[in-house]
Amino acid sequence: MDTQLAFVILTFGASVLAMVSFVVALIQRQVLVPPQAAQAIFSTGEMGCTELESRPNNRWKSLDQSARGPILYFLLSSVGWLLLGSTLGLIVSIKFHHPEFLGTRDFLTFGKLRTLHLNIIAYGWLSFAGLGLSLWLVPRIMRVPLHKPKILYLAGSMWNFGVCLGCLGILSGYTDGLEWLEFWWPIDGLLAVAGALVAIPLFQTIWRSQEKHFYVTMWYTLAAFIWFPVLFVIANMHFLHTGVQQGIVNWWFAHNVLGLWVTPLGLGIVYYLLPKITGYPIFSYQLSLFGFWGLALFYSQVGAHHLLGSPIPTWVANLSIVMSVGMAIPVITVAINHHVSAYRHLGVLRQSVVLRFIVFGAMMYTVSSLQGSLHSLRTFNYISHFTHWTVSHAHLGLYGFTSMVFFGGIYFALPRLLDRDWEYPGLINLHFWLAATGILTYAVSLGIGGILQGMALRDSSGTFEQSLKVTLPYLVGRSLGGSLMLLSHLVFAFNICDLLGRTAREKRS
Amino acid sequence: MKKAYIFVFGASSTLLLSTFLFVIVPRLGQSEVVQEGRSAQLPYTEVQARGRAVYIEYGCIYCHSQQVRDPVAGADGHFGWGRPSRPSDYIYDRPHLLGTSRTGPDLSNIGLRQPSRDWHHLHLYNPRLLVPWSIMPGFPFLYRVVPGEQAPAEGAIEIPNSKGNWLLPSEKASSLVEYLTCLKRDGETP
Numbered sequence: 182m183d184t185q186l187a188f189v190i191l192t193f194g195a196s197v198l199a200m201v202s203f204v205v206a207l208i209q210r211q212v213l214v215p216p217q218a219a220q221a222i223f224s225t226g227e228m229g230c231t232e233l234e235s236r237p238n239n240r241w242k243s244l245d246q247s248a249r250g251p252i253l254y255f256l257l258s259s260v261g262w263l264l265l266g267s268t269l270g271l272i273v274s275i276k277f278h279h280p281e282f283l284g285t286r287d288f289l290t291f292g293k294l295r296t297l298h299l300n301i302i303a304y305g306w307l308s309f310a311g312l313g314l315s316l317w318l319v320p321r322i323m324r325v326p327l328h329k330p331k332i333l334y335l336a337g338s339m340w341n342f343g344v345c346l347g348c349l350g351i352l353s354g355y356t357d358g359l360e361w362l363e364f365w366w367p368i369d370g371l372l373a374v375a376g377a378l379v380a381i382p383l384f385q386t387i388w389r390s391q392e393k394h395f396y397v398t399m400w401y402t403l404a405a406f407i408w409f410p411v412l413f414v415i416a417n418m419h420f421l422h423t424g425v426q427q428g429i430v431n432w433w434f435a436h437n438v439l440g441l442w443v444t445p446l447g448l449g450i451v452y453y454l455l456p457k458i459t460g461y462p463i464f465s466y467q468l469s470l471f472g473f474w475g476l477a478l479f480y481s482q483v484g485a486h487h488l489l490g491s492p493i494p495t496w497v498a499n500l501s502i503v504m505s506v507g508m509a510i511p512v513i514t515v516a517i518n519h520h521v522s523a524y525r526h527l528g529v530l531r532q533s534v535v536l537r538f539i540v541f542g543a544m545m546y547t548v549s550s551l552q553g554s555l556h557s558l559r560t561f562n563y564i565s566h567f568t569h570w571t572v573s574h575a576h577l578g579l580y581g582f583t584s585m586v587f588f589g590g591i592y593f594a595l596p597r598l599l600d601r602d603w604e605y606p607g608l609i610n611l612h613f614w615l616a617a618t619g620i621l622t623y624a625v626s627l628g629i630g631g632i633l634q635g636m637a638l639r640d641s642s643g644t645f646e647q648s649l650k651v652t653l654p655y656l657v658g659r660s661l662g663g664s665l666m667l668l669s670h671l672v673f674a675f676n677i678c679d680l681l682g683r684t685a686r687e688k689r690s
Numbered sequence: 691m692k693k694a695y696i697f698v699f700g701a702s703s704t705l706l707l708s709t710f711l712f713v714i715v716p717r718l719g720q721s722e723v724v725q726e727g728r729s730a731q732l733p734y735t736e737v738q739a740r741g742r743a744v745y746i747e748y749g750c751i752y753c754h755s756q757q758v759r760d761p762v763a764g765a766d767g768h769f770g771w772g773r774p775s776r777p778s779d780y781i782y783d784r785p786h787l788l789g790t791s792r793t794g795p796d797l798s799n800i801g802l803r804q805p806s807r808d809w810h811h812l813h814l815y816n817p818r819l820l821v822p823w824s825i826m827p828g829f830p831f832l833y834r835v836v837p838g839e840q841a842p843a844e845g846a847i848e849i850p851n852s853k854g855n856w857l858l859p860s861e862k863a864s865s866l867v868e869y870l871t872c873l874k875r876d877g878e879t880p
Contacts, residue, residue, distance in 0.1 A: 280824075292751075356746060358751070359786070395693040407701045415709060422720075422784070426720045429712055430712065437708075477704040481705055489763075491759075497712065497716060563759075568792070644769075
């Protein structure tokens with residue numbers, strides 16, 4: 182026990198030391214390059230001007246158009262997967278309170294559809310949307326056209342094909358059986374190659390750039406593109422691991438998909454669009470350093486908090502608890518940065534629905550991350566573990582934060598890529614309110630249900646039956662929230678179809 | 691873009707640190723666990739392993755855990771789920787099926803708690819026949835229902851209150867039940 186404790190303290194000390202040295206190193210470089218880097222995303226005359234969904238005179242037009250085809254391909258793929266994934270999500274949710282819903286056929290069984298929902302949302306919707314928006318942002322921030330964009334058609338098609346195959350595999354029983362890693366391993370190989378093909382033009386664009394500043398969005402994007410492929414390949418080497426130890430690898434990966442892949446892509450977009458729309462640089466550029474390096478250090482080690490109470494080595498559990506609590510540091514610094522920036526321009530929220538998506542997303546990042554630190558503490562975890570609370574928390578992070586930010590990003594990027602305005606801005610507003618009400622209904626309902634369930638699972642004078650019955654009304658509440666979310670996606674898809682349709686018609690005439 | 695290097699270096703090094711801590715070090719400790727477990731239990735038989743694959747295919751893991759917590763953490767022992775789990779209980783588990791949800795009860799020791807194969811078949815066919823409040827999906831597609839006065843074949847199970855209908859388990863259903871009934875993690879510490 183003493184050696185374990187010493188080991189944990191040592192690791193924590195080393196991590197903090199590493200973080201401090203990184204920050205010092207970076208600040209020194211910042212002294213040479215003054216924090217005007219925060220203004221690097223503005224072109225002359227853009228500072229101080231609010232930028233809405235419409236694009237009266239897009240100064241970035243030539244960069245936006247440089248890789249328009251592949252970016253559109255990625256974003257439209259993401260929307261397709263979103264519709265499929267959220268429909269499946271709603272079906273699965275209804276099956277919780279009406280187990281016979283849609284009958285009882287092999288491929289419609291709960292265990293298969295739930296797996297499809299998760300994988301389609303993670304690798305279809307979130308990955309495609311995050312990749313597409315990154316591909317749109319990299320040329321803008323590095324101020325060079327995207328290098329060799331044609332290769333992205335191949336990469337995107339391989340990725341689409343991989344997700345399709347993976348889903349068919351799950352339906353027909355080919356699964357690796359590990360949560361978040363269900364896709365059969367040969368298909369994972371295909372996805373890894375596709376991911377590498379996306380990384381090539383992205384890295385080359387960054388290397389070739391002559392731009393003086395390396396804006397904060399790029400830190401997150403670059404890091405995410407290093408982290409995810411490595412994680413994905415290591416975690417898919419199933420033959421190396423067994424039993425409880427495989428469980429550690431499993432949750433190390435699964436939490437890192439959120440922490441080191443989707444979260445950095447989402448934060449990068451917030452760091453770009455929040456200042457862009459309001460027309461003022463981010464509140465404190467120096468503070469964003471803490472946010473980034475804190476995330477890099479702490480987030481990569483939180484995974485084992487999914488296994489508290491299981492027979493994993495105590496030091497692994499303790500390490501993850503310490504790191505999960507440590508996450509409060511980057512989360513609070515990012516929160517100060519985002520929320521102060523937003524608070525200074527509250528008026529813009531009234532004009533720009535995109536900003537509403539972004540600010541809502543940033544708020545949910547703060548809430549869900551602090552939730553994460555809280556329920557990794559043993560006292561709270563003993564209640565919340567094994568319950569619907571975890572599902573509520575995951576949706577608050579992946580929907581409330583990242584999906585909302587991606588929605589905002591797509592609403593902002595598409596008119597600029599297609600050089601055409603939204604015909605129905607009112608529908609964007611409708612999408613926002615449906616999605617926001619939906620996710621809050623979902624998260625609150627299931628969060629309460631989860632806590633009640635967790636208390637029943639700890640009650641040694643009760644029965645297991647009670648822990649199930651107590652959740653039923655909240656499971657219905659979840660379906661209600663989920664329906665609103667799905668409805669909002671239909672509005673989203675309609676608006677996009679309309680925009681594309683008008684573009685195509687105009688081209689023909 | 692020279693400044694990008696520090697981010698490549700930094701991002702790689704933090705990931706390396708976490709890979710070391712969460713993948714490599716626990717893997718190094720695994721051989722000790724395996725040795726301890728070998729003396730306490732037998733590997734899965736061929737049928738049990740096939741049943742385990744069925745358990746994985748139909749996603750049982752999304753509602754059922756296979757890990758019993760210490761009494762400090764929950765009422766696991768009180769629900770009759772068995773003694774707290776040990777790492778050596780899982781040495782033949784690849785993929786692991788620890789699970790993270792208890793929408794359904796823990797199954798670490800379901801073979802001890804419910805040894806009846808007939809019960810499992812009826813419950814898998816339609817959980818609500820036996821547990822009215824259950825929200826578990828049924829798996830009728832793993833069975834054939836045959837009417838008759840007498841058992842139509844060996845291993846057929848009479849469906850209660852169904853006017854002489856019999857349940858014929860498929861190969862998948864039989865091996866799944868073999869797997870479930872073999873789950874007995876009650877070995878003492880060697």
